[in-house]
Amino acid sequence: MNAANYLYVSALLFTIGAIGVVVRRNAIVVFMCVELMLNAANLAFVTFARINGNLEGQVVAFFTMVVAACEVVVGLAIIVTIYRSRRSASVDDASLLKR
């Protein structure tokens, strides 16, 4: 199977994730879209590792996963706190920077 196909899937996933971040309002969904973009990047890394026949891409993919795990912890904590104080998980409501 052509390795390039994995790259197309990766690009597709990244685009879906990016559009989701830009258009969706629910913080949880936005967050999930961010995860989607991270994993699209992971897929691309692994694919390139396969194409080039070395392990460096796979190593980076593991790093990404670790960072993503940390990020999930911090991000979810923030979302939960915002939800508790504002009774809403909409990212548009949390626009204090503007006012």
Next chain:
Amino acid sequence: MTSNSLVYLIALPLFGSAVLLLAGRRSDRWGHLLATALSAGSFGIGLMQFSQMLSRSNEQRAVSQKLFSWISVGSFEVDAGLMLDQLSICFVLLITGVGTLIHIYSIAYMSHDHDRRRFFAFLNFFIAAMLLLVLGDSYLNLYVGWEGVGLASYLLIGFWNQKPTYATAAKKAFIANRVGDMGLSLAIMIAFATLGTVSFAGVKEHASQASTGALTAIGIMLLVAATGKSAQFPLQSWLGDAMAGPTPVSALIHAATMVTAGVYLITRSNFIFDAAPTAQLCVAIIGAITLLFGAVIGMAKDDIKKALAASTMSQIGYMVLGAGLGPAGYAFAIMHLLTHGFFKAGMFLGAGSVMHGMDDEVNMRRYGGLSKFMPITFATFGLGYLAIIGVPPFAGFYSKDKIIEVAFNAGGIKGITLGVAALLGAAITAFYMTRVVILTFAGSKRWDDKAHPHESPFLMWGPMALLALGSVTSGFLFTHGDALRNWLAPVVEQIPAHEGELLSPMIVSILALVLVVLGVSLAVIKYFLNEVPETVPENVTIFTKLARRDLLQDAFNEAAFMRPGQSLTRALVKTDVAVIDGAVRGIARLASGSGKALRTTQTGFVRSYAMWILLGAIALIAAIWMVTL
């Protein structure tokens, strides 16, 4: 020689002025007495110094006192020091003597003024500043006194500053004086730059090493200073308006003492002018112009004080002319200054006495026949009058004729021109002073019945009588055995008179007397034998009209300096608003405008920021892609 009492000459009146100003209304009841006593005390010290001077030999007469080290910068040292020599003692006695008489006069003259204390405070301050001017031992010390008398003059001209015209007159005097002061400060700077010293002794010592050009520059700048302070052409316009001040001020400051400071400055700087003939010639020319200028104005004035002011201008013109004639003339300039101090102060006090009796009326066309009502004023004024027109043996005869004589003997075309101008001035002086006396004291009464002319109290006529005594005797005393010339000889170098002279003293005196008689008879015909109209006649020659307008001096100043100055100021204001403020505001508007435009991108929505990041990343990748392709 040194003396420790010089400082008290200045300190006494300065102390009086400080007490009167600081104690305020509390000193209303005794302030004028304190001020008069301190001024008299200063006169007493002056007399003491004078008698000590007389007892010493001619070379030992000058005394000095170092007060403190004032400026010490590298090699430049200026001490605040005082010096009393044969020249300054003349001034000290004139200032404190006439000053004390005028203090006494003012006690009565200002008795109805609720601000009399402030008047005396300023008067004492003036005495102190004027004494500092004549006692300073360097140009810089002189400058302090020079500015001090300018301030005192300003304060006293504008003493009744509730009248806006009087306040304006004070400002005018101050500004005209500032122009002259600029000349003095430039002269000091040039002296320091070329000679490295500003003390009189130092400048005198080093003057021979400096180039004639530098000395001429210093001389011309000193002349500018003198024209400002002494109301000489072309800075003379302020003196007429200065008559807005109370009459004792006009007598003391604007006749006897302050306005003669320019003559003092020129005489004191004789070593500079003697080494710079061009500057000296300028001095003589300025003096000759002013003596005619003032005399012509004096002929047309109906305000008694302004007529006397024009006369002062003219008489100081004589002094400046005398000082501009070099070693031959200095002593006579100072002599005329001293005699003028007596007779002009006396006449001003007489004018004040007339105003006192006539409800402050100053228009001579509203006087007439006052000699019956004010016999003492008439007598003292009359003696001053005889002195100023130069009738022998009164004071003016000795001093003025000597200046005319020296002018004729200056040699060549210069001597003849200056001499003729001085002679002509004497004739005009006789005319306008006779006019003043006739309009005021002779003829029929032209005042309305509301006025009740009466003789002034003793406190007023006492000083007038003493000054009149001075106007009678001083000329004889000064010339008897060449007393004043010999006295001043160590200060101003002199060449022996009566050498290669064009006209002998006798001929000059006869010529002058003939012209004086001519002037007097013209005035008698015009104002005594003919009726004097109460209203100002309008069918007069253009010259009279010009003279009434002070020979257009104000019009000229306005056209040449005031209006261009105002236009320049307006143009600069416009430039300031348009260019400088415009640039500053433009930058501010640019910053705030671009800020406003950029602010719309800050929506506060996280999604939109995310989109900008995304678009940025896409643009970056696209750019890299384009470059590598």
